[in-house]
Amino acid sequence: MEKETNSNNIQSIIFLKNKRLGALFIILALVMVVLFTQNLDAITQTTLNLTHASSSIMTNDLVLNSRQTIIVIAVIIGLAGIYQLIIGFRSKFTLVLGIVFLLFTFGFIVWSVSGSSINITGLLSVMVVRSIPLIIGAMAGILSERSGVVNIAIEGMMLSAAFTASVVASLTNLWVGLLVGILTGGLIAWIHATMCVKYKANNVISGTIINLFAIGITSYFSEKYIQSLDYAYLNNPGFFFPFEIPLFSKIPVIGPVFFNQNIFAYLMYILVIVLNFAIFQTKWGLRLRSVGEHPKAADTLGIKVNRTRTRAVILSGLIAGLGGSFFSIGSIGSFNEQMTAGRGFIALAAMIFGKWNPINAAGGGLLFGFAESISLKLAIFDVAIPSKILAMLPYVITIIVLGGVVGRNIGPAAGGQPYETESK
């Protein structure tokens, strides 16, 4: 249904992109000038601390005049708005939108911590940590949806994997836990694939069922066993510690942010690059995409549609299992009921934001990770906005992104449609 209405909307999207968002930028700039400079005098300064807490390299603090900085940023955003109104950024628009968002948040930070200091590398480091499950989840989503199976079950796969990884890692060691977590994701994905591909059930309903089942079964075992004192040893897995990558971690600012993380972050970088190459440069990727775009044509050419889909969904589950294991053995070192808290869905939003392209989706994941990290960080400062409103930020951004601020993003053409072979 979405696909047919799409062509009618292209006109309105062009209009939307050119006019309304240009105006939005200008409004943003005005808001910044009016609101953020209101209670700042000319000499208030914001100190940006660029030294990472656990890093040995010292970087000088960046001291900015709060008011001037905000005005400069507002002028840049305003100019971008005017350019957009008159000429338009066209295909570069998503990039510009991301930059404007970052500039605006930067201005927001400068305003809210004016008169004191904030550790920027710490903020960015938390951004990377927070974006790990989102990016890995987005990769899982891309793999499944490129093959034509809508996968909203990522949340459930992640939750189950977080549980089994925690329990098995407590009994053995972290590496076995990680392996079992990954396999759990694959097992759940196999159920999803069976329902969607073999039994041709509605993909969204199947995903909802799996999410419900995952919440139920993990909470059941959690309450029955790991919450009781007798079995508390089942939920004490420890977690992977961050380690520095030699050479890379010496880069100022970026080094400690990206290359002083734990194994999950490094696996994530590799995954994004490998998946991007596999989907767009290999024969396997071509087949995968053809099955998702036009299964009939693919079938005619001798590609086994349903087998390709089943394999892609199971692989997607293995990846989601990796992302899920992060929650328990990659960050806090225990399992809590419903600890994924909707991250599987935000990962899907990152996927849509990146137009089903791994590299772009990773950018989307970083954006959401940044939103989470900033809502955490600013909750500590005495900001005019209450912490509960700030906590809404990732969810609000998800809606704005999905609501087509970046234009209507179109998924694979055969997404969610079961394929029936005719030769029977």
Place this chain on the structure above:
Amino acid sequence: MKKNFSMKSANNAIKIFFEEYSKTSSFYILAAIVLGFLFGAVLIILTTDAVYAGFRNSFWEGIQVSFRTMGKTLESIFVGAFGEPKRIISAFQNGDPQTIRIAINPFFESLTVSTPYIITALALTLAFRSGFLNIGAEGQVFMGGIAAVWVGFSTHSLPSIIHVPLTTFSGMLAGALWGAFPGWLKAKTGAHEVITGIMMNYIAVLFVDYMASGPLRDPAVFTPQTPPISEHAQFFRFFEPPIRFHIGFFIAIAMVPIVNFFLFKTIWGFELRQAGLNPQGAKNAGMNTTKLTIMSLALSGALAGLAGANEIQGISYFMNSLNFTSGYGRNAISLALIGGLQPVGAMIAALFFGFFTSASKFMSLRAGVPHHIIPVMQATIMFFIATPALIRTIFRVKKASSEETLITKVSI
């Protein structure tokens, strides 16, 4: 000889009945329920320590303990849902009204617990029929609740006849607006209502949390919660405490024929169902799909908001994000599907589920079975409903020549 013959014909009759019945959609639902309960039973047996101890002694004892565990669980569910028969009889013989009320409380409590499930299941049925999975019902319940609280406590001078419906309608309005927004987004920008709905759920919970601990906080109480609503805005309760049975139950029951009438006897309902079955066809037939999308999700949201208002006006009277947690929206998805997307079916499923939920606290106390068994069984039941082919394999049933059950046919 004669006896043998009648046995044979009876056997035949059963066989014919089974064959015919297996072609209806209610067969699939019933089979799925049986399989779901079987799965739940196996899970309970597998996670009971006593069973393993029994099997260690002897195989036979293990089997016995398994059955005893199941019997104990079932008994605790029955007692938790309906009350203890012995106690009810002795209470009536005693004649003391307070004792009677305590004895019959479980039954009325189950009805009270079922009420929001009935309403939200109807909300989901309506949305499913028009081709949408209104997963945002959870958030709509919260928004309905907070709106009802706000209208309920901010005035004290209105008479009940105005204040009660005003509070209820404000809850419905809040739910409708919260539901219409994803619908509007879906119609205007194509954003998938499932993902935006889930995001709206998180926002609603945080918003209610913020309101209850910030602007609407009752300064007189230590814990963050809103002030209680005015007595004039509360629903009528039929009995004295501890029975909380209130008029909201009958409102919920009254909604069943209303939704049924709307869906199957009005033009709007017809258009919604057509759009649900075949969106492109509905569009080609000249229906305004934008309007239909927004309308169906707004109406569904209004029902969910009613469930939220019902909880406030009938039971808690104030909003506290810690105790106002529900999962109504989440459960309603499965209830609507188990109800076969029929309003009456949704009501039966919700009543069944409500009694089960009401008993679950007692079940986890007496039989040591965590109440999380319920979502597991729900998911299993839905799993089988969504895969009729699997049920046909298990029960060795031939495929019906007619249409497959509607549940799998709805396009979302």
